Amino acid sequence: MNNLNSDFCETELGALPAEWNVAMIGDVLEPRGESMQPSSIGKTRYVGLEHIGSGNSHLTRWGIESEVKSTKNKFYRDDLLYGKLRPYLDKAVLAEWDGVCATDILVFAANQERANPEFMVSLLHTTRFLEHAISTTTGVNHPRTSWHSIRTFRFGLPPLPEQRAIAHVLSTIQRAIETQDNLIAAARELKKSLMRQLFTQGLDANGAVKETEIGLMPEHWELVKLENVFESRLGKMLSGASRKGISPRLYVRNANVQWGKVDLTDIAQMDFHEDERKEFRLKKGDILVCEGGEIGRTAIWHDEIAECYFQKAIHRLRPVNENYDR
Numbered sequence: 538m539n540n541l542n543s544d545f546c547e548t549e550l551g552a553l554p555a556e557w558n559v560a561m562i563g564d565v566l567e568p569r570g571e572s573m574q575p576s577s578i579g580k581t582r583y584v585g586l587e588h589i590g591s592g593n594s595h596l597t598r599w600g601i602e603s604e605v606k607s608t609k610n611k612f613y614r615d616d617l618l619y620g621k622l623r624p625y626l627d628k629a630v631l632a633e634w635d636g637v638c639a640t641d642i643l644v645f646a647a648n649q650e651r652a653n654p655e656f657m658v659s660l661l662h663t664t665r666f667l668e669h670a671i672s673t674t675t676g677v678n679h680p681r682t683s684w685h686s687i688r689t690f691r692f693g694l695p696p697l698p699e700q701r702a703i704a705h706v707l708s709t710i711q712r713a714i715e716t717q718d719n720l721i722a723a724a725r726e727l728k729k730s731l732m733r734q735l736f737t738q739g740l741d742a743n744g745a746v747k748e749t750e751i752g753l754m755p756e757h758w759e760l761v762k763l764e765n766v767f768e769s770r771l772g773k774m775l776s777g778a779s780r781k782g783i784s785p786r787l788y789v790r791n792a793n794v795q796w797g798k799v800d801l802t803d804i805a806q807m808d809f810h811e812d813e814r815k816e817f818r819l820k821k822g823d824i825l826v827c828e829g830g831e832i833g834r835t836a837i838w839h840d841e842i843a844e845c846y847f848q849k850a851i852h853r854l855r856p857v858n859e860n861y862d863r
Contacts (some may be wrong), residue, residue, distance in 0.1 A: 556663050563688030565652035571611040573637060575602040582636040583609065586620050589628040589642075594658045594711055596630050602637055609637040610644050615654045617645040619661060624670035624682045624763055629661035631731035643684055653697060655704035666690055701778035739788045767824070767854040773817050775807065788846040789819070789838075793831045799825065799836045817846040824854040 545552045548559050575583070579602040588598045602609070612618060613635050620628030622641040631654055638644065647654045661665060666687075673686035695703065713852050734742070737754060745756040755758070763769075773788070787807035809817060819825075821840040827833065829850040838845075847853055 548693070550691060550693055556699070557693045557695050559691055560651075560694040561688060562690045562692070563817060565648050566617065566645040566657065566688075567648065567695060567844070568684050569610065569612060569616060569646050571644075572608050572640075572730075573605065573611050574608055575605050577603050579603050582634060584612075584618060584630075584636055584638040584642065586622060586639055586641055589618070589620060589630055591627045592662060593709070593715075594630055594655075594662065595700070595715070596633065597715070599636070610642060611635075611637055612638055612644045615647065615649075617647065617654060617658050617661065619643045619645065619687075621681050621683060623680055624667070624674060627667055628661060629658055631655060631658040632650060643680070651697070652694070653700040653704050655708060656695075656700035659704060660692060669703060739741065763854075768855060768857055770816075770853045770855070772849045772851045772853065773807075773809065773855065774849045784810075786814070786844065786846055788817075788848050789825065789843055790848055791827050791850045792835050794827050794836050796824050796834055797836055799838060799841060801841055804842075804845075807848075810848075814846070819845050819847060819853070820855065822856070826852040826854060828852060838844070847862045 544555055546555050550559060553559070575581075576687060583600040583602045584596060585600065585603055588596065588600065590597070612632050614632055616632045618630050618632055618638055620626060620641060621643050628642075635691075640684045640863060645657075647657055669690045670682045670687055671684045680728035694700075706736040737752065738746075739755040739758070741755070746753045747756045749760050751760065786804055787804050788809075789799065789801075793813075819838045819840075821838065823834065823838040825838060825847065826835045827850065
């Protein structure tokens with residue numbers, strides 16, 4: 538003990554409550570190590586990395602073993618499933634039923650005399666553990682961590698009753714987040730449905746319509762080609778040389794264009810010479826459309842930055858008529 542409050546003590550991890558111990562992952566979790574060959578007529582639930590949401594602790598999606606081939610890992614209720622491929626994606630969930638999973642998912646059984654499974658799955662989502670896992674990856678194109686690497690991670694282990702209490706609080710918050718996400722997803726689907734109606738029938742669903750080469754549309758609408766309304770331009774090709782230019786300028790990448798907004802929290806720079814600055818400089822009202830990643834992501838540029846450009850993989854649509862209502 539030092540001069541800390543008597544309820545705390547100094548440890549290699551810093552100040553921890555006096556009742557807590559410093560433990561390693563390997564002290565309280567054990568790799569399951571069971572495998573099976575899926576059956577073409579099997580109905581056992583199957584979990585792949587694609588079914589695990591980044592940062593989520595519970596599964597909301599899964600497949601069926603008959604949909605997959607080759608050997609898979611077995612897991613049981615209350616096991617922890619951890620994605621060892623690209624650990625920066627933060628994929629770890631608690632199994633709520635028995636099933637099989639991809640071999641890029643590590644399966645852990647918790648020693649329930651020492652560790653609460655819900656507490657442990659939350660631990661796997663902490664920033665400290667995430668940084669540790671990322672630092673232990675090997676491989677360039679498909680970086681992976683391993684049980685051998687993460688089992689030595691040290692953390693503060695509370696008594697079991699306190700673990701359960703902490704897990705309950707975090708689980709309650711997570712369920713609230715999932716409920717909110719479901720409401721947002723439902724609102725997006727409603728918007729898509731309304732867009733299908735509004736862009737084919739307009740505001741007056743019972744108004745006069747006419748037949749066109751793309752189907753029925755309101756009689757007073759005009760059928761036009763996109764190229765007659767917008768000038769389309771691809772951005773500048775990214776290269777090593779352009780990154781090392783003498784007059785770097787901020788530019789929008791594919792990753793900056795999100796659905797309905799431009800995210801500038803991580804914006805890069807590269808060189809644009811004088812002619813390119815005229816050609817690739819963004820103007821207020823430009824529409825940015827991604828052709829890479831999540832194809833079709835679209836946002837409007839609102840002059841968030843006074844001088845900004847854009848790279849290839851983004852199509853800039855600019856109205857031919859500057860008075861066009863965007």
